[in-house]
Amino acid sequence: MKKSDFVTLIIVLAVIGFFAFIPSAIAEFNRLTAAHGMLMSFVKFSILATFGEMLALRIKKGHYWEKGFGIVPRMLVWGVLGMCIAMAMIIFKGGTVGFLSYLGLEQAATWFSGSIGWGKMLVAFCISVLMNTFFAPIFMTFHKITDIHIAETGGTLKGFFATPLHIQETMAHKINWDIQYGFVFKKTIPLFWYPAHTITFLLPGNYQVLFAALLGVVLGLILSIKK
Secondary structure: OOHHHHHHHHHHHHHHHHHHHOOOHHHHHHHHHHHHHHHHHHHHHHHHHHHHHHHHHHHHHOOOOOOOOHHHHHHHHHHHHHHHHHHHHHHHHHHHHHHHHHHHOOOHHHHHHOOOHHHHHHHHHOOOOOOHHHOHHHHHHHHHHHHHHHHHHHOOOHHHHHOOOOOOOOOHHHHHHHHHHHHHHHHHHHHHHHHHHHHOOOOOOOHHHHHHHHHHHHHHHHHEEEE
8 A cells, every 4th residue: 555545545534534423514514515505516526526536547547646637627627517417416306206297107206205115216216317318428528528628738727727628629539439438328327327326316415416426436436447
C-alpha cells in the first residue's frame, strides 16, 4: 500500500466515522438536503463522483492525480451534472407515477409512497428504466465531451472556460463510440444502472441523490477495469 492509499483510507474512514458517531451530523445533513436540495446535489456529486474518477486513475496508472487530470474542472462539471441528475430524478419520479396511473395502474402513487413491497419495487424499477433510457445516454455523452475538453485544455480552470467547447467535432471524431455505445450504453445501462437506480428510488428521498453519487464512484471503478 502506497502512502497516498493510506492517507486516502484514513480520510474515508474519518468521514464515515464522523457521520456514524455524531448523530447531529446526520441531522444537519438531512436538514441541509431538505432546505438546499440542488446545492447539496452539487456538493455531493462534485466530491464523490470526482473521487470515483480519482480511484479509477489509481487503478489504471497507480496514482490518484496526474498533470492535466483537472480536479477542479472535474468537480465543477460533476457538480453541475449532479444538479441535472437531481432534477431528472424529480421529473421522472413524478412523471412515471403519473404515466403508470394513466395506463390504469392507479395504485402506483400509493405503492411508491408506502413501505417497501413488490408494488413499490415495480414503480421504482419503472422510474429507473425510463430515466436511464431517455436521460442517461444524453447525460453520459455530455460528460464524455467535458472529459475530453478537460484533457485537451490541460486540466486548468482557465483553459476549460477560455477554450470553446466544440461539441459537434468531439462527437463526430473524438468519442470512441465502440466503447461509448457498445459498453457504456449497451451494457452498463441495463446491467448496472437499471437495478442500481431501482435501489436508489427505494431509499428515503433525502438519501437518493447521495446514493446516486456513490454509484458514480462504483461506475468509475467498473470503467477503469473495463479499460
